[in-house]
Amino acid sequence: MDPLAIGHVIRVQGDTVEVQISVPNLHIDYHGTVYRVGRLGTYVTLPSERVSLIGYIIGIGAHGELEPGPDPAKPRRITMTVQLLGTVRNDTFQRGVSEYPTLGDPVRLGVDEDFELIFGCFDDLAAGREQRRAFPMGRFAVDTDFEVKVLGKEFFAKHVAVMGNSGSGKSCTTAKIVHEALRLPYSQVVLFDMHGEYAAAFSDDTGQPAANVTYLSDRNLVLPYWMLHYEEFEQLFLDTNNPANLNAQKIFLRAAFEKLKRPAADELDLLCEYTIDTPVYYSIEDLKTYAENMNEARFVLNTHQYAFARLAHRTLPVEEQERLLLTRRMDFNKGNPEGEVLHAAYYGKLLGLVNLIETRLNDRRYDFLLRPFEQASRNPYLAERLQADASPGTLSKTVAWVIRQMLGRMDQRKNLTIVDLSGLPFDVVDTTVAALTRTLFDFNFWSPPEVRQPVLLVFEEAHNYLPRNAGNRKTFARDAVEKVAKEGRKYGVSAMIVSQRPSEISETVLSQCNSMVLMRMNNPDDQEYAARVVSDQFRSLIELLPGLRPGEGFIIGDAVLMPMRTLIDLPPKLPRSGDVDFFGMWSSGSAAGEVEPIIDRWWRQDRTAPSTTATSVPNESVPATAEPLPEAALPPPLPPQPRPANQQTMSAAEQKLAALSALLSDADE
Numbered sequence: 001m002d003p004l005a006i007g008h009v010i011r012v013q014g015d016t017v018e019v020q021i022s023v024p025n026l027h028i029d030y031h032g033t034v035y036r037v038g039r040l041g042t043y044v045t046l047p048s049e050r051v052s053l054i055g056y057i058i059g060i061g062a063h064g065e066l067e068p069g070p071d072p073a074k075p076r077r078i079t080m081t082v083q084l085l086g087t088v089r090n091d092t093f094q095r096g097v098s099e100y101p102t103l104g105d106p107v108r109l110g111v112d113e114d115f116e117l118i119f120g121c122f123d124d125l126a127a128g129r130e131q132r133r134a135f136p137m138g139r140f141a142v143d144t145d146f147e148v149k150v151l152g153k154e155f156f157a158k159h160v161a162v163m164g165n166s167g168s169g170k171s172c173t174t175a176k177i178v179h180e181a182l183r184l185p186y187s188q189v190v191l192f193d194m195h196g197e198y199a200a201a202f203s204d205d206t207g208q209p210a211a212n213v214t215y216l217s218d219r220n221l222v223l224p225y226w227m228l229h230y231e232e233f234e235q236l237f238l239d240t241n242n243p244a245n246l247n248a249q250k251i252f253l254r255a256a257f258e259k260l261k262r263p264a265a266d267e268l269d270l271l272c273e274y275t276i277d278t279p280v281y282y283s284i285e286d287l288k289t290y291a292e293n294m295n296e297a298r299f300v301l302n303t304h305q306y307a308f309a310r311l312a313h314r315t316l317p318v319e320e321q322e323r324l325l326l327t328r329r330m331d332f333n334k335g336n337p338e339g340e341v342l343h344a345a346y347y348g349k350l351l352g353l354v355n356l357i358e359t360r361l362n363d364r365r366y367d368f369l370l371r372p373f374e375q376a377s378r379n380p381y382l383a384e385r386l387q388a389d390a391s392p393g394t395l396s397k398t399v400a401w402v403i404r405q406m407l408g409r410m411d412q413r414k415n416l417t418i419v420d421l422s423g424l425p426f427d428v429v430d431t432t433v434a435a436l437t438r439t440l441f442d443f444n445f446w447s448p449p450e451v452r453q454p455v456l457l458v459f460e461e462a463h464n465y466l467p468r469n470a471g472n473r474k475t476f477a478r479d480a481v482e483k484v485a486k487e488g489r490k491y492g493v494s495a496m497i498v499s500q501r502p503s504e505i506s507e508t509v510l511s512q513c514n515s516m517v518l519m520r521m522n523n524p525d526d527q528e529y530a531a532r533v534v535s536d537q538f539r540s541l542i543e544l545l546p547g548l549r550p551g552e553g554f555i556i557g558d559a560v561l562m563p564m565r566t567l568i569d570l571p572p573k574l575p576r577s578g579d580v581d582f583f584g585m586w587s588s589g590s591a592a593g594e595v596e597p598i599i600d601r602w603w604r605q606d607r608t609a610p611s612t613t614a615t616s617v618p619n620e621s622v623p624a625t626a627e628p629l630p631e632a633a634l635p636p637p638l639p640p641q642p643r644p645a646n647q648q649t650m651s652a653a654e655q656k657l658a659a660l661s662a663l664l665s666d667a668d669e
Contacts, residue, residue: 002106002108004028004030004108004109005022005106005107005108006021006022006023006028006108007020007021007022007023007107008022008104008105008107009046009101009103009104009107010079010103011103012100012101015084015097016081016082016083016084016540017046017081017082018081019044019079019081019082019107020078020079021037021038021078021080023037026038026078028109037109038057038060038080039057040059040060041056041141041544041565042056042057042110043055043056043057043110043114043115044056044057044082044109044110045088045107045110046082046084046105046106047105047106047108048099048101048105050099051087051088051089051099052087052088053084053087053097053099053101054084054085054086054087054088054114054118054562055084055085056083056541056563057081057082058081058082058083058540058543058544059081060078060080060081061078061079061080062077062078062079063077063078083538085562085563086118086561086562087099091117092121093118093121093122093561095561095562110142112143112145115142115146116146118561118562119146119147121561122134122560122561125561126149126151132152132184133152133153134149134150134152135150135152135183136148136149136180137149137150137176137177137180137555137568138566138567138568138569139567139569140564140565140567141565141566141567148564150515150559150560151560152559154514154515154557154558154559155557155559156181156454156494156496157454158489158494158513158515158558159485159488159489159495159512159513159515160177160495160513160515160516161497161498161502161510161513161517162496162497162499162519163497163498163499163516163517163518163519163521164517164520164521164545164548165519165522165523166500167520168500168521168548168553169519169551169552169553169568170498170500170519171198171460171575172551172568172570172571172574172577173517173519173551173553174198174460174496175198175201175202175571175573175574175575176568176569176570178201178202178416178458179201179571181415182212182415184415186415187415187456188408188415188453188455188456189416189417189455189456189458190406190407190416190417190436190440190455190457191416191418191458192419192421192457192459192460193421193422193460194421194422194429194461194464195461195577196420196423196576197576198460199418199420200573200575200576201571201575202416203573209418212408212413212415213414213415213417213418214405214408214410214414214417215420216417216418216420217420217422217423218365218367218420219378219423220378220379221368221375221379221419221420222375222376222382222402222405223368223369223372223402223435223436224281224369224372224386224398224399224402225284226261226279226280226281226282226396227279227399228369228431229435229476230276230277231476232434232476233253234250234253235474236427236428236431237253237353237356237357237360238250238253238356239351239352239353244349245349245350245352248346248349249349249350249353251345252294252350252353256290257282258276259290259326260282260283260286260287260290260326261274261276261278261280261281261282262274264280264281264282264393267393267396279396279399279439280392280393280396281392281393281396281398284370286326287357288354288357288361289325289326289327289328289329290325290326291353292350292354293325293329294325294346294350295346295347295348295349295350295351295354297325297332297342297343298332298340298343298347299340300314300339300340300341301341304318305318306321306325306330306332307332307333307337307339307340308321308330308331308332309330309331309332310331363425365423366425366428368424369432373386373387373388379405381401381405382401382402385401386401399439403439403440405417406436406439406440407440407455419436429464430465430475430476430477433459433477433480433481434477434479435476437481437484438480440455440457440493441480441488441491441493444493445491452492453492454493455493455494456494456496457481457484457493457494457495458498459481461498461499461500462497462499462505462509463499463500463504465477465478466481466497466505466506467505467506468503468504468505468506468507478506478509481509482506482508482509485508485509485512485513486508486512495509495512495513497509497510501523501526502521502529502530502533503523503525503529503530507533513533514557514558515555515556515558515559516534516554516555516556516557517553517554517568518530518541518542518545518556519545519548519552520546520548520552520553521542521546522545522546527542527546530542530545538554538556538563541554541556541563551567551570552565552566552568553565553568554566
């Protein structure tokens with residue numbers, strides 16, 4: 001009798017088999033090891049004449065009534081439900097089932113010998129070449145003697161999803177996957193970090209980014225505004241408070257983009273090809289000036305001449321007048337003077353647009369986008385390459401340096417670029433992810449196949465900017481990532497989606513992920529949604545997700561031979577994503593920071609390192625509003641005046657200020 005026999009088949013439906021257990025006490029002693037029969041998440045084999053099937057236990061139940069009393073007898077029949085996963089033929093494991101069992105076929109418990117065969121077949125599949133074909137992810141949860149590996153090509157080339165509750169180990173799993181990718185000398189990963197967690201996982205012992213890592217935050221990220229598409233720029237700057245003015249603003253912006261981009265297009269010989277979406281340079285200050293002028297524009301009655309306040313400007317050719325409107329603030333008469341007519345399309349309708357442009361320009365949080373030349377001064381790689389005094393065509397070519405930095409193609413090769421989104425205004429996160437994703441996709445799209453370099457884009461906390469339902473708001477990041485999901489693998493651009501709320505993510509994106517790491521997931525909506533986007537063969541695994549431990553997950557997809565319940569290894573360095581120990585810190589206390597330095601960091605939008613005092617740290621983000629008065633311009637100091645004994649002697653600055661105040665008072669008198 002087979003010592004591992006545990007029952008026989010009593011029902012077959014598709015890839016699901018129902019088995020009646022014949023082991024009376026649900027235990028088997030095999031080679032000195034006692035195995036429990038019928039545990040969820042364990043494996044069984046179904047041998048036949050030519051092949052053996054490998055299955056996974058997804059359910060167990062008892063049939064028949066129990067006898068009443070304090071010690072009832074066991075149920076008359078115990079059955080379990082098995083999901084068929086693969087076939088062993090000629091000592092070789094293959095995924096999928098081609099021959100199905102019949103009623104009465106025996107069922108055996110899966111043990112080490114079976115796992116050795118499965119993992120051995122995988123090792124054979126991953127071997128045989130000079131380059132690595134697989135990388136380790138962790139240990140097999142059913143038997144930790146076995147190491148779980150995944151095939152690199154199948155894992156990265158067809159998109160990946162890492163999903164699970166907060167605290168399930170997603171961040172560590174993501175860091176582990178990226179660390180494995182970085183072991184390859186020519187890998188390229190761009191990671192969008194929503195909460196500033198991953199710098200710690202890819203830094204050296206001093207806390208600085210590792211030698212092969214570029215870290216970009218709101219302090220040094222440069223995304224020039226001329227890289228935005230028209231609709232992305234429109235969403236940031238259109239004033240929607242007055243719907244009656246929306247159409248006028250849209251018409252103006254389209255016309256302005258065409259005119260402002262023309263000098264760069266002319267210099268680059270693109271006059272026949274450029275559009276309002278072509279990423280060539282234009283001045284946003286000129287755009288603001290043009291909008292202010294057109295908001296007050298008037299025409300000379302019955303002509304196309306602009307009715308400027310100065311008569312000399314009225315007689316200029318229309319082309320020259322248009323040039324002035326684009327580059328200088330022009331004056332128009334107020335009121336309703338005779339012989340003048342208001343600009344029918346724009347007059348009084350562009351003020352909201354002007355105000356939003358001015359507000360964004362004055363908000364230093366938008367410097368990475370709207371003040372790229374100032375922002376580049378804090379980016380060592382771009383500081384000398386992005387100069388405001390260059391010609392429009394030359395400035396347009398600086399996009400190449402931005403792309404080089406994102407793709408690590410600098411003097412020293414970088415394999416990972418971390419884009420820390422935590423310091424950016426939330427309303428521009430969508431636009432930032434969209435612009436960078438689209439740019440990197442377009443770069444690979446237009447690269448000749450022989451020089452195309454694959455790149456992995458990691459979208460951490462993706463539910464924040466890849467929503468399933470966006471309402472009436474346009475979602476540029478979702479559109480860009482959906483394009484990558486549908487077409488990216490053809491051009492060497494792959495996506496890795498990381499989220500704790502899969503039910504809030506675009507179904508188009510998740511459905512294109514061929515490989516998935518499913519971790520603990522308790523929310524019924526998330527479970528149902530995840531079940532819809534995985535293949536039908538693995539839907540039953542979703543019901544097991546709530547019982548997974550932190551750091552444990554199912555790896556499914558073409559990168560593994562069958563779904564592997566895996567204890568995922570920790571990365572060499574952990575991301576800064578651990579939960580705060582409320583109870584422990586409340587019990588033992590912790591060092592409380594001084595309030596003033598923390599407020600200073602808040603003002604400066606600086607989360608990297610604590611500052612000293614407000615006066616000892618120079619404020620690079622706020623320019624001086626006026627030059628100090630020279631010494632000669634100040635009146636001579638007044639003779640010292642007696643002061644109360646409890647006050648200190650006046651400083652030199654106080655003396656100068658008092659002297660200046662006295663001088664002004666004398667002048668008023």
